[in-house]
Amino acid sequence: MEFEQEEALEPMSPTAQYLKSSVLSLTIMVVLEVEVPIDDSMTIPLLKDVFLPINHRFASIMVSKKSGGKKWKRVEVNLKDHVIVPVFPCDKSKDYYDECFNEYLSKLGMDQLPLNRPLWEIHIFKYPTKNAAGNVIFKLHHSLGDGYSLMGALLSCLKRLDNPSIPLTFPSRQSNSNSGPNLNSHGYFSRVPEFVSGLINTAYNFGSNLLKSSFIEDDKSPIRSGHDGVEHGPFVITTTTFSIEQIKQIKNKLQVTINDVITGIIMYGTRLYMQRANQDSSKEKCTALVLLSTRAIGGYKSVSEMIKPNAEMPWGNRFTFLHVPIPKLTASELNNPLKLVDKAHQIIKRQRNSASVYLIGQFLEAIRKIRGPEATSGYIYGTLKNSSLAISNITGPVEKMALANHPIKGLYFAVVGVPQSLQVTILSYVDNLRIVMSVEKGFIDPNKFKSCMEY
Structure with missing residues (x-):
């Protein structure tokens, strides 16, 4: 990684530096299971108009400072470099494509994201498996954000299936009556x-x-x-x-x-x-x-x-x-x-x-x-x-979602690069x-x- 002038660079948080180092590199893969065959013609416009503007880190690379540590540097993004559509033989069984998808996911987890471009990719698996008509895989480096941040970013690209104009909602946070002392009903000594x-x-x-x-x-x-x-x-x-x-x-x-x-x-x-x-x-x-x-x-x-x-x-x-x-x-x-x-x-x-x-x-x-x-x-x-x-x-949300009018049947995520x-x-x-x-x-x-x- 080459050294850069420090002006016009954004500081990289300590935790982000922990998660992308010579010792440890963690990546999050989010899988969206799509109910209908995937039309990928809207992928580039969606990324350009919705995904990239979400956060400038999606258009930044990691560079080293002369004084030590790392920073984010804004770059021009060639979106075609970040969208991968794998090709497999046509007209095979769902069992066959299940095996292809599992092998592809395993290999994808082992491949490192290139450091000369922003640390994310989208993989579109257009073949039907037993669980879905197609799968969209978001691969994002953990240094870009934690699960909360990255899920918030992905949800910005998704809409409610029943009414896209209404925001998605989430389960209410559990309250814990025992999480702290009741100052009104107990004396100090009782605590x-x-x-x-x-x-x-x-x-x-x-x-x-x-x-x-x-x-x-x-x-x-x-x-x-x-x-x-x-x-x-x-x-x-x-x-x-x-x-x-x-x-x-x-x-x-x-x-x-x-x-x-x-x-x-x-x-x-x-x-x-x-x-x-x-x-x-x-x-x-x-x-x-x-x-x-x-x-x-x-x-x-x-x-x-x-x-x-x-x-x-x-x-x-x-x-x-x-x-x-x-x-x-x-x-x-x-x-x-x-x-x-x-x-x-x-x-x-x-x-x-x-x-x-x-x-x-x-x-x-x-x-x-x-x-x-x-x-x-x-x-x-x-x-x-x-x-x-x-x-x-x-x-995740309590309502069904859609990505560019593609209903999402299910979704899950995995973290790769973990020494376990x-x-x-x-x-x-x-x-x-x-x-x-x-x-x-x-x-x-x-x-x-x-x-x-x-x-």
């Missing part, structure tokens, strides 16, 4: 135990996070190969769908949150797969790295609001992480998965009752100031590599929850893992 418990949890969780990021790694297991360079190897993506109404029924029955239910399902499916793959693996130590947004999200803001100075929900990367141990599966939990959901609730509740999330962010900033962004990126890489899997989720054998991502859309499992090819059996998740 002392809660305060002390929070301090203890903060010290324990923060110390545990530091140790697991730097020194302690999970055991090798049926879900963690420990292979060097696993982030550069081939992977397989498989998905499963749950009804949000079913998730809510479990939530209400156990008096927990929707996130608790989802986490419990993932933990149960993961442990069940491990046990079926190797009975002895039930004793192995496994940790899930749960990625959390630091935004108080109640719905997506418009992109024009996100890029304003001092915006309430600004554009960029705003996330942190927590180490959540995956509990061992007992005989009673094997026969009653709801018990593991309740256990997941207790684990996450202890994590919530601490300030470790905030301290982790401050610790990363301290590393950057003392040792630079490359060292911080290395720390994040080690954090990912030492854990068994990563979990991240994004909230397994990553799980979750995205809600209309009344369904899509869980995506990205697994190391040849090490984890995707079909068996999917069946364990659906068990």
